[in-house]
Each structure stands twice: as structure tokens, then as C-alpha cells.
Amino acid sequence: MMNNLKKVKKPLTIDQKIKRRNFISLSVFALSSAAAYKGWRILYTSPEEATGITGGAQVPLRRALNKTELFFRNFFSNNHLVKTYPKAMAAKNVRQNSNIGLESNIDIAGWKMEVKKSGGEVVHITIDQIKALPKTEIVYDFKCVEGWDQIQYWGGLKMIDFIEYFGLAEEIKMQYMGLITPDGEYQVGLDMPSAIHPQTILAYEMNGRPIPHNHGAPLRLIIPVKYGIKNLKRIGSMTFSNTRPPDYWAREGYDYYSGL
Numbered sequence: 539m540m541n542n543l544k545k546v547k548k549p550l551t552i553d554q555k556i557k558r559r560n561f562i563s564l565s566v567f568a569l570s571s572a573a574a575y576k577g578w579r580i581l582y583t584s585p586e587e588a589t590g591i592t593g594g595a596q597v598p599l600r601r602a603l604n605k606t607e608l609f610f611r612n613f614f615s616n617n618h619l620v621k622t623y624p625k626a627m628a629a630k631n632v633r634q635n636s637n638i639g640l641e642s643n644i645d646i647a648g649w650k651m652e653v654k655k656s657g658g659e660v661v662h663i664t665i666d667q668i669k670a671l672p673k674t675e676i677v678y679d680f681k682c683v684e685g686w687d688q689i690q691y692w693g694g695l696k697m698i699d700f701i702e703y704f705g706l707a708e709e710i711k712m713q714y715m716g717l718i719t720p721d722g723e724y725q726v727g728l729d730m731p732s733a734i735h736p737q738t739i740l741a742y743e744m745n746g747r748p749i750p751h752n753h754g755a756p757l758r759l760i761i762p763v764k765y766g767i768k769n770l771k772r773i774g775s776m777t778f779s780n781t782r783p784p785d786y787w788a789r790e791g792y793d794y795y796s797g798l
């Protein structure tokens with residue numbers, strides 16, 4: 539009686555099972571490939587953004603990049619601090635990367651940082667003026683986009699202290715800070731929240747000693763919330779703006795924000 543009510547399903551043979559599985563996975567593969575191809579076509583045939591501040595990425599891609607940027611900006615609020623380490627953990631042999639803008643000789647004693655204020659006024663600041671102010675030290679994991687990282691120990695003047703001492707409160711109401719080497723060869727653009735993050739410093743010491751030439755003497759940027767590319771060595775000038783300042787690696791196609 540039971541047999542009449544219930545249609546007995548014959549169990550699938552191993553062979554049939556394999557066939558069925560193959561069919562399912564093939565269909566899934568075909569469908570996702572079609573979707574991927576379509577997505578790629580949309581991206582590929584979409585207009586390229588104008589090459590300028592950022593390299594020529596396809597517009598939707600740039601839109602996506604800008605979305606991630608927004609997410610991270612919100613995520614890394616001013617209160618978020620990068621992890622720090624004891625001094626004993628800092629590398630003795632500090633890695634040294636590219637040296638764009640450091641090729642020419644520099645007269646450390648004669649060096650001055652040029653700060654362009656919003657009213658057009660230009661202020662020149664010496665290394666002694668900067669060293670006269672309270673020093674801040676940090677030991678953290680420096681990360682380069684090329685795939686290396688190292689715990690390093692830097693000392694200098696906190697950017698936010700610098701802003702306060704040199705009366706740049708109006709300037710930091712703008713959206714961006716720009717830094718350029720004295721010869722103009724290497725440039726970095728920073729969103730203001732990162733520039734004035736409590737761990738961002740204008741560094742003049744590495745491992746407790748004046749910064750060596752190839753690491754950016756006499757003054758470089760140490761910005762722990764960003765990848766190495768944003769940590770400009772040998773600062774020549776500082777500007778403030780509401781449009782993105784020139785940025786060496788962004789022009790080469792790297793992410794403008796380059797946050798960790």
C-alpha cells in the first residue's frame with residue numbers, strides 16, 4: 539500500500555551524480571563568467587577620467603575607489619590611533635626606499651620650509667624654530683605599498699602643534715595639505731584630517747638622532763595613518779587648498795588617499 543502512495547525515487551548512480559554535479563558547476567561557472575564579462579565590458583567601455591591629479595582610471599573604478607576612501611575616512615576618525623611599540627623593538631637598520639627629490643645636495647643650515655598661507659602670505663620656518671618646540675616621539679610599524687614594513691622610531695614636532703604655534707588655524711579649515719620637496723620633484727597631497735591626525739609629525743630625528751640625508755634631512759613627514767608613499771622626505775614647502783594638491787604617486791595611478 540505504501541508503495542502505491544509514494545513514488546520510489548531510484549537512487550542516482552555514481553555516474554549520474556557526477557554528471558549532475560558537473561552540470562550544476564558548469565552552469566554556475568557560465569553564469570558568473572557572463573556576469574564578470576559584462577561587468578568588465580561596462581568598466582572597459584566606460585569613459586576614462588581626465589588624467590590630472592589622479593592617473594587615468596576608468597570612471598566607475600575611480601568612483602569605487604572614492605567610495606572606499608569615504609568609508610576609510612569615516613572609519614579612521616581623529617580618535618583612531620595607530621598601534622605603537624616599545625623603543626627597543628625599533629629597527630636599527632632603517633630601510634630606505636626611493637629618493638625622488640633628494641638627488642641634489644642640501645645645505646641643512648640654510649634650509650627653510652616655505653609655508654603658503656591662505657591670504658597669500660609666505661612664511662619661512664627654520665629647523666631651529668621647529669626644534670625649539672616640544673618634541674613628540676613615535677615607534678610604529680611603517681608600511682610601504684611595495685610590500686615591506688618595519689617598526690621604526692621617529693621624533694619631531696607634532697603637526698597639530700606646528701599648526702597651533704605657527705598660527706595656521708584658518709589654513710587647516712581647508713580640505714587638503716600639500717607638501718613638496720625643495721626641487722619640486724616629489725609631491726604629496728593629504729586630506730586634512732590625516733594631515734593633522736594626532737600621530738602625524740614633522741620629523742627631524744630617526745632613532746634619536748638627526749635624520750640622515752637619504753631619509754629626508756632636515757625635515758620629513760611621518761604620517762602613520764598612511765602608506766610610506768605619503769611620508770614625504772625633505773620638505774620644501776607646505777600649502778593648503780580645497781582642491782587636491784599634486785601628488786607624485788597618485789599621478790602614477792596609485793590611490794590618492796593611500797590610508798592604511
Ligand SMILES: Nc1nc2c(c(=O)[nH]1)N[C@H]1C(S)=C(S)[C@@H](COP(=O)(O)O)O[C@H]1N2
Binds near residue numbers: 771
Ligand atoms: N622625497 C621623497 N620622499 C619619499 C619618497 C621619495 O622617493 N622621495 N619615497 C616614499 C616612499 S615610497 C617610502 S616607502 C618612504 C621611504 O622612506 P625611507 O626611505 O626613509 O624608508 O618615503 C617616501 N617619501
Ligand SMILES: [Mo]
Binds near residue numbers: 681682766767
Ligand atoms: Mo614606499
